[in-house]
Amino acid sequence: MAPMTPPPVAKISLRERKKLRTRQAIRRAAVRLFTEQGYDATPIDQIAEAAEVSPSTVFRYFPTKEDIVLMDEDDALMEVFFRARPAHEPPLTALREAIRATLAQIYDTEEAVEDIRRRMRLVATVPALRARLDEGLSASGASMTDALAERTGTAPDQLELRVFLGAVLGGLREALLYWVARDLSDDLGAIVDRTFDVLEHDLADSAPRVEEAAG
Amino acid sequence: MAPMTPPPVAKISLRERKKLRTRQAIRRAAVRLFTEQGYDATPIDQIAEAAEVSPSTVFRYFPTKEDIVLMDEDDALMEVFFRARPAHEPPLTALREAIRATLAQIYDTEEAVEDIRRRMRLVATVPALRARLDEGLSASGASMTDALAERTGTAPDQLELRVFLGAVLGGLREALLYWVARDLSDDLGAIVDRTFDVLEHDLADSAPRVEEAAG
DNA sequence: TGCTAATTGGTAGTGACTCTCAAAAGTGAG
DNA sequence: CTCACTTTTGAGAGTCACTACCAATTAGCA
The missing domain is CATH 1.10.357.10 (Tetracycline Repressor, domain 2)
Incomplete structure (x- = not known):
């Protein structure tokens, strides 16, 4: 099997790179908070704050709260x-x-x-x-x-x-x-x-x- | 005067009978409304109204909306x-x-x-x-x-x-x-x-x- | 630099579900 | 039948996920 995708890091536009970083930031913040204080005890607003984005943005990146972990x-x-x-x-x-x-x-x-x-x-x-x-x-x-x-x-x-x-x-x-x-x-x-x-x-x-x- | 042997139905107290009827009324109303106008388009309040109970009572009988259909x-x-x-x-x-x-x-x-x-x-x-x-x-x-x-x-x-x-x-x-x-x-x-x-x-x-x- | 399109944040909803508390109704004893 | 008592109900306020919309910002590009 040939290796599939070589890392085209530089080819991605600034926009795409920022989106990727935002996505990662949200997921990381969410997983950390979920682990620390529990899934149900962590509202979206808190995740948004920790990831330094607005709550709207969180929903724009992940359709549901579960998908932040699983998508x-x-x-x-x-x-x-x-x-x-x-x-x-x-x-x-x-x-x-x-x-x-x-x-x-x-x-x-x-x-x-x-x-x-x-x-x-x-x-x-x-x-x-x-x-x-x-x-x-x-x-x-x-x-x-x-x-x-x-x-x-x-x-x-x-x-x-x-x-x-x-x-x-x-x-x-x-x-x-x-x-x-x-x-x-x-x-x-x-x-x-x-x-x-x-x-x-x-x-x-x-x-x-x-x-x-x-x- | 002692009445004739009561039917087995009477063994259930009035309270229990009413609860059973309420439960059935909620489920029936819900299934009918879901079928007629769609699941997502039917709020709990409407089911409660159709079943002639309060919204609180609906949640007392069924923990979630899904359970009205599936429990x-x-x-x-x-x-x-x-x-x-x-x-x-x-x-x-x-x-x-x-x-x-x-x-x-x-x-x-x-x-x-x-x-x-x-x-x-x-x-x-x-x-x-x-x-x-x-x-x-x-x-x-x-x-x-x-x-x-x-x-x-x-x-x-x-x-x-x-x-x-x-x-x-x-x-x-x-x-x-x-x-x-x-x-x-x-x-x-x-x-x-x-x-x-x-x-x-x-x-x-x-x-x-x-x-x-x-x- | 300035135009265009994508991205973002804020605001105002809707609706499921929880908690709490007081009114109402069934139950059982005298 | 009446008086406690327990259970069930209804109503209110509140939380939170999620949606729709609009205005402000920002990247992409000539």
Whole structure:
């Protein structure tokens, strides 16, 4: 795989650079305040003040309060990787590899990892954020269903197709929350592997495998 | 003079009967108004007026606007049925039968069916309601995980267990939305059967089965 | 420098939801 | 039936996310 986007820092106009900085400032201030004093206890006005922008600007950058923490474009990224997998590959394998590639892409810098950690810790504790996460996952499922339909040449509104992807994403959701609940100390790649093992083997065996010790 | 044996209805106190009627009145008014003029276009005040109660009372009966449509206790019901299944039965089979039993229980009267239809039609079109549905499903997943853990004698926070149930519920969620999207015309029991077929066979085969004709 | 278009801040809403408190209605005993 | 008592209700004020709009500022470019 060729590396995708080289940093075109200088090519971005001053306007775009300022927008990016503002966006980052809002998110950073929000995550810090949420962590310090709680999500519900932090009104938008306070975030705006901390980020040195007006409340209107906060809403201009993020449609909802939850999106300040969660908005990202990994959905699209995963779909791109999925569509890039060879056509002969079984769907579950293609999905696994697409997820692998997406994770690798996201986890490129130490800074990015720490950022995700901070945000995920919030997701673990705030119900509203978990709900928003599900919403994103559901949207992701819809687009992946389309992709899979094209792959197999079937209608995207086929029940079997939707159930298949619903099951995979439902399993991945639990894996993600499990990872976060254990304070993100485990290797996410290993967890994804175990998740796909359950999907491939245990569901068919109709009995989840029992491990002796929980690593 | 002692009257004849009072009907079982009378066992409920006047207070409880009034509460039940108020609850029903609010829900009925809400569903009607939501259907007629849209969910977002219907403020709580209007529902209160239509149900002939104060806005405060609406919030006393339903914690959120979404819950007016969605609040029910089928979660607990399904868990009861699941726990009642014989211990030697494979988990997926036990789940399937528990869901069957729950559906049969809910679909007992024609009136109940029509009520569910009306509410589900709303769920299909209103994003906020779909989000709330997922929340309920997630909670259901958590309690079912506990039940399954007791069944198999493992820790309830085991990754494999959570992924297993997450996958099943993720698949069922899609089945439910598929059913609703097709205007609830299909037989729900048949859809559940097809869903479990995917979970048992197609996931392991790693390729969703392709049907020649879609229903 | 001056024109144009994008970005921002402020102001005034709407509506869900919370808290509090006093009025009203059901309950149970004498 | 009447008198406490408890529960339920309604009304008011308040918080906060989010929207719509308009005026002021600022970047992009000739």
